[in-house]
Amino acid sequence: MLNEPIPFDPSHDLDALAASGALGGNVALFKQPRGQDLLRRSAPLEEWCALRVRNGVWPYGRTLDGPPAPLATVEGDGLAAAQGINFASQDYLSLASHPAVIDAAMRALAECGPHSAGSAVLLGNSRHSNALERALGELLRCQQVVLFPTGWGAAFGAVTALVHGADHVLIDQLAHASLRQGAAAATRNVAAYRHLDCDHVRELLAGIRAIDGSGAILVITEGLFSMDADSPDLPLLQYLCREYGATLLVDVAHDLGAMGPGGTGAIGAQGMLGKIDIVMGAFSKTFASNGGFVACSQRSARRQLQLFAGPHMFSNALSPVQAATVLECLRIATGSEGERLRADLMRNAVELRALLLEEGMHCIGAPSPIVPLWTGSEAATRIAGMLLARAQVFVNPMEFPGVPLGAARLRLQLMARHSPAQVRQGARLLASAVRRASTAPRAVPRPAGQG
Ligand SMILES: Cc1ncc(COP(=O)(O)O)c(C=O)c1O
Structure with a gap:
């Protein structure tokens, strides 16, 4: 059974988020820290990550409680444990x-x-x-x-x-x-x-x-x-x-x-x-x-x-x-069950892409277990990822070094056992998060990075 979707909190202060600096910068700025002290010279990187954690836009290193199922319980930095639709695990035929x-x-x-x-x-x-x-x-x-x-x-x-x-x-x-x-x-x-x-x-x-x-x-x-x-x-x-x-x-x-x-x-x-x-x-x-x-x-x-x-x-x-x-x-x-699971997986991929397209979203590539939902800017990706986590939809927001700078996206990974209802509900919530993120304020003061 799916929970009712939790609407985005309209009072969520995206102006404050933009002003915080947590939408600016990227990992590339910190790749080659300078100085002799190998253990301390990454302090600016840590400050930048902590700034993102404090502002709810650090979607990495989260913890899955239980198997990587379509409906999963996830918790992480700044994210209380919650059950939601899981488009972030890799278990394409649901064999785990x-x-x-x-x-x-x-x-x-x-x-x-x-x-x-x-x-x-x-x-x-x-x-x-x-x-x-x-x-x-x-x-x-x-x-x-x-x-x-x-x-x-x-x-x-x-x-x-x-x-x-x-x-x-x-x-x-x-x-x-x-x-x-x-x-x-x-x-x-x-x-x-x-x-x-x-x-x-x-x-x-x-x-x-x-x-x-x-x-x-x-x-x-x-x-x-x-x-x-x-x-x-x-x-x-x-x-x-x-x-x-x-x-x-x-x-x-x-x-x-x-x-x-x-x-x-x-x-x-x-x-x-x-x-x-x-x-x-x-x-x-x-x-x-x-x-x-x-x-x-x-x-x-x-x-x-x-x-x-x-x-x-x-x-x-x-x-x-x-x-x-x-x-x-x-x-x-490689057997007949595999053919059925692949058919279910492909049905989910085609359906999710079609629903996102109807909502005016842009997915790149062709139908497959991977659905890359284009956002372009790192800031929009971070905001969309945060809004989605709060709406209990788990995705992997991809930015550098996973993808080139300026080519950020939400990577959705499907499983054979995602239900049609999860795909429909996921598509709706994905589209509203990306729309909201694309119009959100993006003032991005430069963080205290290096390079
Ligand atoms: C194309 C490709 N090759 C290799 C790997 C590495 O595989 P693993 O994560 O299982 O070590 C990955 C995983 O992210 C991948 O996407």
């Missing part, structure tokens, strides 16, 4: 609460205990993780699979293990931080190409090959971009890579399981199963667990990853409970 998944996790816990007790290279594997590697290899038609304790580690580990200083990386300008940081750590020869722009990729590949005929080139993209809900032309990117002797890596963190025929994501939807050089993913969006993987067809690359990807080699492996959880999620996602 699925009885068969919980049962699989409990059985693995009883059988193996809670801990992997070693890196994958040093006795951290279990029969559950071995089975998971095989299942992923079959689904993706890439038999050489390496598991990682986090998706972040899989992305960073893949790039840093395979690429070295004499090589090149071409990366979509909006690719996830884990991939960008991996590229920056692997080589200085990194170029960002315009988002989804294959002509730009071709131009950059040709430029590199004109001066370097022998170095390796890794081209990096995502199956579904996590802040923009759009996808690249994978056949064309893979074709360009072949033409210029480059290698393609596709991060399928957000689409594998949640989209595509049989849950095969953008790769399956574009007819590219088994044809992408390197597939990398995270389990944390659809498979109800931390963890990630890298898959390819070459045994030699698997060996390179096992021995040179730091987060695989030098970090404890996925626990048996995590591996069994993901394996059960994979079984459900």
Whole structure:
């Protein structure tokens, strides 16, 4: 049962909020604090965050009480515990609460205990993780699979293990931080190409090959971009890579399981199963667990990853409970129940976008579990996020460094088990919050930051 929506408090003093300074500034101003004292030189950052907390516009680091369900209890800095519609958790097929998944996790816990007790290279594997590697290899038609304790580690580990200083990386300008940081750590020869722009990729590949005929080139993209809900032309990117002797890596963190025929994501939807050089993913969006993987067809690359990807080699492996959880999620996602859950998820995505459009809102990207509701300015995003939390709708307001400066948005993440009533009520409250935020006063005195 849904509670009646709580109307926005008309007396909420948005003038005072604007005057407070809490709508101004951004994280970029504090990135490189100056001074010798590493522990104290971030004081201006702390002051700025505290100012936002005091004024109710710090939506980060909140706590979920219970599972990441469509209706969830959330509390945080300046936000008393409240139950509301949850568009802020990542559990696209609602598998985190699925009885068969919980049962699989409990059985693995009883059988193996809670801990992997070693890196994958040093006795951290279990029969559950071995089975998971095989299942992923079959689904993706890439038999050489390496598991990682986090998706972040899989992305960073893949790039840093395979690429070295004499090589090149071409990366979509909006690719996830884990991939960008991996590229920056692997080589200085990194170029960002315009988002989804294959002509730009071709131009950059040709430029590199004109001066370097022998170095390796890794081209990096995502199956579904996590802040923009759009996808690249994978056949064309893979074709360009072949033409210029480059290698393609596709991060399928957000689409594998949640989209595509049989849950095969953008790769399956574009007819590219088994044809992408390197597939990398995270389990944390659809498979109800931390963890990630890298898959390819070459045994030699698997060996390179096992021995040179730091987060695989030098970090404890996925626990048996995590591996069994993901394996059960994979079984459900690739079966007939998975098709039904994906249909429910997509119905929610199409419905939410249509309702927001009717209300005059602008969502970017295409229907998918991610619905980015455009706000543009950081100030409007902060106000909308605050108003929504007070109306018991939980969203993730995204600003730098999650997205570029001036491209702020509310990121809504849907689940298969969001009910039509929750989607309708959520859309109404989202639209009124964004409308109110877009006309609110924005005087933004510069905070006492640096830079
Ligand atoms: C595209 C992408 N890749 C990798 C990751 C990292 O995955 P995890 O959070 O599971 O470590 C994320 C998660 O935010 C992501 O969105």
